[in-house]
Amino acid sequence: MCELLGMECNVPTDIVFSFTGLRQRGGKTGPHGDGWGLAFYEGRATRIFREPAAACDSPLARFLAEHPIKTLLAIGHIRRRTRGPTSLANTHPFMRELWGRHWVFAHNGTLRTVRRFRLGRFQPVGTTDSEYACCVLLEALRSSFSDYPQRVTDLWQAVAEVGGELGAHGTFNFLLGDGRHLYARCATKLCYIVRRAPFGPATLADDDVRIDFSAVTTPRDRVAVVATTPLTTNEMWTQGRPGELWVFDGGQLRTTLPSKPTARRRPRPQGLHPNS
Amino acid sequence: MCELLGMECNVPTDIVFSFTGLRQRGGKTGPHGDGWGLAFYEGRATRIFREPAAACDSPLARFLAEHPIKTLLAIGHIRRRTRGPTSLANTHPFMRELWGRHWVFAHNGTLRTVRRFRLGRFQPVGTTDSEYACCVLLEALRSSFSDYPQRVTDLWQAVAEVGGELGAHGTFNFLLGDGRHLYARCATKLCYIVRRAPFGPATLADDDVRIDFSAVTTPRDRVAVVATTPLTTNEMWTQGRPGELWVFDGGQLRTTLPSKPTARRRPRPQGLHPNS
Numbered sequence: 001m002c003e004l005l006g007m008e009c010n011v012p013t014d015i016v017f018s019f020t021g022l023r024q025r026g027g028k029t030g031p032h033g034d035g036w037g038l039a040f041y042e043g044r045a046t047r048i049f050r051e052p053a054a055a056c057d058s059p060l061a062r063f064l065a066e067h068p069i070k071t072l073l074a075i076g077h078i079r080r081r082t083r084g085p086t087s088l089a090n091t092h093p094f095m096r097e098l099w100g101r102h103w104v105f106a107h108n109g110t111l112r113t114v115r116r117f118r119l120g121r122f123q124p125v126g127t128t129d130s131e132y133a134c135c136v137l138l139e140a141l142r143s144s145f146s147d148y149p150q151r152v153t154d155l156w157q158a159v160a161e162v163g164g165e166l167g168a169h170g171t172f173n174f175l176l177g178d179g180r181h182l183y184a185r186c187a188t189k190l191c192y193i194v195r196r197a198p199f200g201p202a203t204l205a206d207d208d209v210r211i212d213f214s215a216v217t218t219p220r221d222r223v224a225v226v227a228t229t230p231l232t233t234n235e236m237w238t239q240g241r242p243g244e245l246w247v248f249d250g251g252q253l254r255t256t257l258p259s260k261p262t263a264r265r266r267p268r269p270q271g272l273h274p275n276s
Numbered sequence: 277m278c279e280l281l282g283m284e285c286n287v288p289t290d291i292v293f294s295f296t297g298l299r300q301r302g303g304k305t306g307p308h309g310d311g312w313g314l315a316f317y318e319g320r321a322t323r324i325f326r327e328p329a330a331a332c333d334s335p336l337a338r339f340l341a342e343h344p345i346k347t348l349l350a351i352g353h354i355r356r357r358t359r360g361p362t363s364l365a366n367t368h369p370f371m372r373e374l375w376g377r378h379w380v381f382a383h384n385g386t387l388r389t390v391r392r393f394r395l396g397r398f399q400p401v402g403t404t405d406s407e408y409a410c411c412v413l414l415e416a417l418r419s420s421f422s423d424y425p426q427r428v429t430d431l432w433q434a435v436a437e438v439g440g441e442l443g444a445h446g447t448f449n450f451l452l453g454d455g456r457h458l459y460a461r462c463a464t465k466l467c468y469i470v471r472r473a474p475f476g477p478a479t480l481a482d483d484d485v486r487i488d489f490s491a492v493t494t495p496r497d498r499v500a501v502v503a504t505t506p507l508t509t510n511e512m513w514t515q516g517r518p519g520e521l522w523v524f525d526g527g528q529l530r531t532t533l534p535s536k537p538t539a540r541r542r543p544r545p546q547g548l549h550p551n552s
Contacts, residue, residue: 045365045401047326052318063339089321097372100399121397123376125321 089126109171143271186240222251365402385447419547462516498527
C-alpha cells in the first residue's frame with residue numbers, strides 16, 4: 001500500500017507543511033520506502049519530481065521542503081511496492097498529455113485484474129497495475145469526449161463512472177489532476193480537509209512540526225488537502241466512504257459523486273473494453 | 277535561440293561537468309535566461325527537471341550539479357525565448373509517451389510555419405513552435421509504425437525524414453531521446469564529441485572548471501556529448517553540417533543520415549499532413 005497526498009487551492013500555496021508529514025512516512029514513521037513523487041501544476045502543465053527511493057532521507061525531497069513551489073494543484077505519493085519492482089518507471093505519480101493538458105495520476109491499492117481491460121492510446125512505461133489503470137482511465141476519457149468538455153460536470157461524471165468500473169478489480173483509491181480539478185476516489189481509505197478563515201494552528205501527526213496558518217494566509221484563501229490518513233492531529237478531517245469520488249475546484253469540494261461499478265444491465269462507460 | 281545539451285553513454289555517467297558549462301550560459305555567460313530543463317533516463321522512463329527561470333542562479337540547477345544523477349541518456353536545454361511567453365508549459369524539454377516509452381525532445385531555432393502541419397494524437401500544452409513540432413514529429417512516427425520498430429534503422433530513417441520535412445519550415449536543430457538512442461539533428465549549429473580511452477583532462481569554456489576524465493572512468497567507457505557549441509576549450513568537437521541527423525547508441529555515433537526536405541515529387545513521410 002501507498003500513501004496519497006493532494007492539494008487544490010484558490011491561491012498559489014506551498015505544500016511543504018503537508019509534504020513534511022508525508023515524507024516521514026516514506027521510510028521513517030511509515031513503511032513506504034520504495035519511492036516518492038510530487039507533481040506541481042502551473043496552469044495546464046506540470047512538473048513532477050520522482051525518485052525510486054525513500055522520501056524520508058532523500059536530498060531532493062529535503063530540497064523541495066526547503067525551496068517551496070507555490071501551486072494551485074499538487075499531487076504527491078509515497079510508495080510501498082506491492083506489484084512491480086522499485087524503479088523510476090514504477091514510481092507515482094504518472095503523467096500523460098491529453099487534450100493539451102498534463103494529467104497526473106497516483107494510486108493507493110492493488111488492482112489485480114486490471115489487465116482484463118484493453119489498452120488504447122496510452123501505454124504503460126513500467127510494470128505496475130497502477131500505471132496500467134491510469135492508461136485505461138485516460139483512454140476511457142479520451143474516447144468519451146473529443147476535447148476537454150465544455151460542461152465539466154460531464155467530465156466529473158465520467159471520471160466517477162470509469163473509477164467505479166476499475167474499482168471492481170481491486171482496491172482503487174486514487175488522485176487525478178487535470179490542471180484545473182483534483183479528483184479523489186475513495187475505495188478504502190481517504191480523507192480531506194478544507195482549510196479556510198478563520199485559520200488556526202495545526203500540528204503534524206508524523207513530525208514535530210506546528211504551523212499557524214493564520215500567519216501565512218489571507219481571509220479569502222481556501223486550501224483543500226486530501227490524504228490517505230489525516231496528516232494533522234488537531235484538525236477535523238472528513239473520512240471518505242468506499243465508492244465515492246470527490247471533485248475539488250477553487251479550494252472547495254465541488255461535488256461528491258457515487259463511483260461504483262455499473263450494474264450488469266447498464267452499458268459500460270465508453271472506451272472501457274475488456275481484453276478478449 | 278536556445279542551447280542544447282545531450283549525453284549518451286555505454287555506462288551510467290553523470291552530466292554535471294557539461295551541465296555546469298551549459299548552465300553558465302543560462303543568463304550569465306550567455307543570454308538564455310528564460311528557462312532550463314534537464315531530462316535523465318532510467319531505461320524507458322525519464323524524469324525531467326524544468327524551470328521557467330534562469331539556470332545560472334537557480335537553486336534547483338545548483339542542487340542537480342551537487343547531487344549528480346548517473347544515466348545512460350540525458351537531454352538538456354536552456355531557453356532564450358523567441359516564440360511564446362516564459363512559462364513552465366513553454367520550457368523544454370518536452371515529453372510524451374509513445375509505445376510505452378518516454379520520448380524527450382528539445383529544440384533550438386524557430387519553425388515559423390510549423391502550424392501548417394496537422395496535429396494528431398499529441399497536442400501541445402504550451403504555445404511554442406517547438407512543442408508543436410515535437411507533437412507533429414511523434415505523430416508522424418506513431419503513424420509510421422504500429423510499435424517500436426524491431427529494425428531500429430527504420431526508426432532512424434523515419435526521424436531523419438520527418439526532421440528534414442519540418443526543417444523546411446525554419447531552423448530545426450533538435451535533440452530527441454527514446455530511452456535507447458539519442459537523435460541529434462543539425463540545421464545551423466550543433467557539435468559532438470565522443471570521449472573514450474585514453475581519457476584526458478578537459479577545461480570548460482564557460483566556467484573555471486577543469487576535470488581529468490581519466491580519474492573518473494574505466495578504459496571501456498564511452499560518452500557521447502552533443503551541444504550547440506563546444507563546451508570545452510581543449511578538445512576536438514565535430515561540427516555538424518546543415519541537414520544531417522546523428523544517431524548515438526552505446527556511447528557511439530552509430531550513423532549520420534541526411535535529414536533534408538524530400539523533393540517535391542517524392543511522397544511525404546507517412547503521418548505528416550499539411551493543415552488544409
